[in-house]
Structure formats: structure tokens, C-alpha cells
Amino acid sequence: MIDPVRMLRAFAALGALWLVCASTVAVGQENPPPAEHARDDARSEPWRFSSTSEEFVVANAQFVLTHELAHLVIDEKRVPILGPEESAADYIAAMMLIRPRATPPEGPEALLRVAVNTADGFAIEWQRRERLGRGVPYWDTHSLTVQRFSTLACLLYGSGPERFAGLLERVDMPQARARICVDEYARAAYAIDWLFDNYARREGEPPGAPLETRFEAPPTLTSRRMLDAIRKQGFVERTIAFFNETVALEKPATFVMRSCKQPQAMWVPATRELVFCYELLDAYAAMSLERRAEPGGPRLTSPPDASSGD
Numbered sequence: 565m566i567d568p569v570r571m572l573r574a575f576a577a578l579g580a581l582w583l584v585c586a587s588t589v590a591v592g593q594e595n596p597p598p599a600e601h602a603r604d605d606a607r608s609e610p611w612r613f614s615s616t617s618e619e620f621v622v623a624n625a626q627f628v629l630t631h632e633l634a635h636l637v638i639d640e641k642r643v644p645i646l647g648p649e650e651s652a653a654d655y656i657a658a659m660m661l662i663r664p665r666a667t668p669p670e671g672p673e674a675l676l677r678v679a680v681n682t683a684d685g686f687a688i689e690w691q692r693r694e695r696l697g698r699g700v701p702y703w704d705t706h707s708l709t710v711q712r713f714s715t716l717a718c719l720l721y722g723s724g725p726e727r728f729a730g731l732l733e734r735v736d737m738p739q740a741r742a743r744i745c746v747d748e749y750a751r752a753a754y755a756i757d758w759l760f761d762n763y764a765r766r767e768g769e770p771p772g773a774p775l776e777t778r779f780e781a782p783p784t785l786t787s788r789r790m791l792d793a794i795r796k797q798g799f800v801e802r803t804i805a806f807f808n809e810t811v812a813l814e815k816p817a818t819f820v821m822r823s824c825k826q827p828q829a830m831w832v833p834a835t836r837e838l839v840f841c842y843e844l845l846d847a848y849a850a851m852s853l854e855r856r857a858e859p860g861g862p863r864l865t866s867p868p869d870a871s872s873g874d
């Protein structure tokens with residue numbers, strides 16, 4: 565039996581995590597660790613990496629984009645799945661980070677840090693909900709955020725028990741679950757390979773209709789700054805290019821970043837738009853402040869907080 569509070573506390577001690585609320589805040593004034601030191605830590609123990617607010621926001625945005633692309637593929641290709649589509653999209657996104665088909669210029673460790681930062685975000689979201697006494701949203705189409713956190717931690721550990729040995733202790737993962745994580749990762753690896761084998765464009769096949777990208781004007785200073793960071797990092801362009809290479813769409817579609825008054829992202833089949841709302845960047849930025857508020861990790865008990873949005 566997993567005690568989520570113990571897990572969260574342990575993971576918080578790591579200094580890694582975030583989530584969604586709806587306020588505009590300025591971020592990025594923290595002092596990042598010396599770059600060389602951070603890179604060394606990331607190579608040897610990627611889950612130790614303590615990201616800056618900017619990296620935290622960009623990483624979470626990267627997970628969201630990948631998750632939404634998974635929805636697009638499931639919908640477009642009518643991929644048979646058992647269980648909630650949201651869980652399938654989470655697993656696909658997680659495996660694209662932990663077991664990537666293409667390595668980004670920063671190296672594969674960068675993608676592991678994206679997974680760690682995303683797990684952090686789920687944990688912070690869960691903490692916020694508990695703090696606000698908002699109850700357990702068990703009818704939600706998504707798994708509980710605390711489960712999304714433990715799933716990511718489990719897949720990370722399962723992907724390399726030796727490499728991630730320290731993670732076990734850090735997140736207080738029971739040995740029994742850890743052993744299962746190895747199998748869970750193996751099953752997920754088998755499934756993602758199957759997905760590519762069956763639905764990816766084969767060599768020599770003509771490309772499909774394009775997924776295009778459009779960036780509308782961000783509405784806030786924070787979302788402007790975060791969009792700049794995202795464009796500089798380049799993951800949107802790389803991810804969409806990889807998608808266009810890999811998936812043959814029947815009709816064109818558009819990935820659009822725009823203001824939509826809600827901190828959310830979604831695939832909209834009717835308009836063939838994959839929408840990423842700038843309000844989500846604001847929300848992640850606010851969460852990153854929460855993460856930084858307590859040295860070494862996010863707060864686990866409840867200071868007053870006015871905003872939330874999921």
C-alpha cells in the first residue's frame with residue numbers, strides 16, 4: 565500500500581516538481597545552480613536535477629504537448645486502447661520522454677528531467693488540492709494527479725533500476741512496487757514499439773497532411789516570457805517536425821498556442837486544432853513559485869492560496 569503523503573514528502577526532499585492555477589506572475593529571478601555542476605548531477609542522477617522556474621515551465625509544457633499529440637494520434641488512427649484515453653496519453657508521453665525515438669540536442673538526460681519536472685508538477689497539483697480541501701476527483705477522466713506522479717516515478721525507475729536506484733529511496737517507493745515497475749516499464753516499452761510499428765509512417769511512404777504551428781500573441785508578461793523560453797529551447801519545432809515525419813495525417817491540422825481564458829490544452833477534432841492555452845503557462849509559472857517557496861522542494865502543508873484551475 566503506497567502512502568502518497570510519504571511519497572510526496574520524500575519526493576519533495578529531492579527538490580524536483582509543479583501544476584495548474586490561474587494567475588499571472590513573474591518568474592525566473594532565482595539563482596540557478598552552476599551550469600557545469602547541474603549538468604554533472606543530471607548525468608549521474610537525473611532525478612536530482614533541480615530546475616529553474618523557466619525549465620520547470622518549459623518541461624511541463626513539453627509533456628503537455630506530447631500528451632496532446634498522443635490524443636491526436638489515438639483519435640486520428642483509431643488506435644485501440646483499453647482503459648481511459650487520458651491514461652494512454654500519459655503513458656505514451658512518458659515513454660516518448662524516457663525512451664525517446666530522437667535525442668534532443670541537449671542529450672537524453674534533458675528528456676528525463678522533463679519527466680521528473682512533470683512528476684513534480686503532478687505532486688504539487690495534488691498537494692494544492694489537498695490544501696484547499698477540494699476532495700478527491702475520482703470521476704475525472706484523468707487519473708488522480710498523485711497517481712500520475714507515481715506512474716511517472718515508476719516508469720523512470722523501471723527504465724533503469726541501477727541508474728535510478730536512488731529514486732526508490734527519494735520517493736519512498738516500496739520495494740514491492742519497485743519490482744513491478746520494472747515489468748510496467750517493459751510492458752510500456754512493448755506497447756510503444758507496437759504503436760510505432762503499426763501506426764508510424766514506413767520508410768518510402770509519402771508524408772501525410774502537415775501539422776502546422778501557429779503562435780498567437782501571449783496575453784501576459786509571464787506567458788510572453790515563457791513563450792520566449794519555449795521558442796528558444798526549440799522543443800515545439802522539434803516535436804512537430806518529428807510528428808510530421810512519423811505520422812501521416814489524412815487532413816491538415818494545426819498546433820496553436822493562444823489565450824483561451826482557461827489553463828488547459830486539448831485536441832479539438834472538429835476544428836483539427838491542438839490548442840495550448842497561454843493560461844497554462846501562467847499556471848505553471850505560478851506553480852514554479854510554489855515549488856521554490858520552500859528550500860529543497862515544494863510545500864507540503866497548506867499556506868493559503870487563492871487560485872487553482874484544473
Ligand SMILES: [Zn+2]
Pocket residue numbers: 631632635650653
Ligand atoms: Zn489528455
